[in-house]
Amino acid sequence: MSERRAADARAWVVLAYPVAMLGVFFLGPFLIMLAASFYRRIPGGFYEPAFVLDNWKQLLSELFVDRALFSLRVSLLAGWLAVLVAFPFTYALTTMPRRRQVALLVLVLSSLSLSEVIVGFSWSVLLGRAAGISNILVWLGLMDEAEAYAPGFWAVMLGLLSIAFPYCVLTMYPPLSRLDREVTEAAQMLGASPWRTFWTVVVPIARPTIVAGFLLVFVFTLGSYLISAILGRPEHWTVSVFISDQASFNANVPFAAAMALFLTIVSLAIVGAVLWFERRAAAREG
Numbered sequence: 001m002s003e004r005r006a007a008d009a010r011a012w013v014v015l016a017y018p019v020a021m022l023g024v025f026f027l028g029p030f031l032i033m034l035a036a037s038f039y040r041r042i043p044g045g046f047y048e049p050a051f052v053l054d055n056w057k058q059l060l061s062e063l064f065v066d067r068a069l070f071s072l073r074v075s076l077l078a079g080w081l082a083v084l085v086a087f088p089f090t091y092a093l094t095t096m097p098r099r100r101q102v103a104l105l106v107l108v109l110s111s112l113s114l115s116e117v118i119v120g121f122s123w124s125v126l127l128g129r130a131a132g133i134s135n136i137l138v139w140l141g142l143m144d145e146a147e148a149y150a151p152g153f154w155a156v157m158l159g160l161l162s163i164a165f166p167y168c169v170l171t172m173y174p175p176l177s178r179l180d181r182e183v184t185e186a187a188q189m190l191g192a193s194p195w196r197t198f199w200t201v202v203v204p205i206a207r208p209t210i211v212a213g214f215l216l217v218f219v220f221t222l223g224s225y226l227i228s229a230i231l232g233r234p235e236h237w238t239v240s241v242f243i244s245d246q247a248s249f250n251a252n253v254p255f256a257a258a259m260a261l262f263l264t265i266v267s268l269a270i271v272g273a274v275l276w277f278e279r280r281a282a283a284r285e286g
Helices: 002-036 054-061 062-094 098-111 116-126 131-139 153-177 181-189 194-205 207-224 226-231 240-250 253-285
Strands: 040-042 046-048
Touching: 002 098, 002 253, 040 253, 054 098, 054 253, 062 098, 062 153, 062 194, 062 207, 062 253, 098 153, 116 153, 116 226, 153 207, 153 226, 181 194, 194 207, 207 240, 207 253, 226 240, 240 253
Parallel strands: none
Antiparallel strands: 040 046
16 A cells, blocks of 8 residues: 555656646646736726726627638638648558658658748748749740739648648557558458548548547647738738737737637637547447
8 A cells, every 4th residue: 555655646746747837837828818818908008907808899890700710711621631631641651661651750750840930931932923833834834924822822721731731640640550451451352442441441440530630730720820921911811910910019918818818719619529529429330
């Protein structure tokens, strides 16, 4: 019994540090932001402690509702596109020889060293008119004159996918690498083509992995700021851009805090809803 109590005490000591860091660097700022969302703004860029609902009432404005819905659409689309590209890539990666897997994983990991600023400005140059992809198409004779594809909606989407793709691959790689190959081999021995095996065997088995990758990209892109600001026009700006604009340029910290809390609540609600539906679907199949 004494040894068991000593082991439990050591476990609590080990857990104390991450719990303390979570409280200091997440829970503390969250509570400060919650309090600030009810503060009263004073003309001139200042605010004072109070308990007013004016900042939350502004969330019902047409502009904010439009930006919030647009941000959700962008994040949902980015999540599905990232999964649509990353899942077949990751599955094909796990079927390669070990040396090729390591080489491609190193390549994917190296892309994580690029910041959003570098990715955003790189796509801005590639999709621009002065020195972009359209100039190559003109040189090849496929276009009459160069065109600019950025800023624009699909420029924003390409930037978000460039940032989210490596994270999606790294999320899917461990479970897909542990997939029992005898299952797919049995399906092909029974006459299923590789394409049909992929859709009818691999995809259903890996559904939790697909959901995890989708949720990761959704949460990541919902909070992305620089990509939308660099590659998008004002009508393509997400809520994150408006939060930064209110806090930095308009000096309206209470309203920015209310928007940030609203964005957090909505993202947690969507993640919870997706996980709930996934559990129900797994329970029905089980």
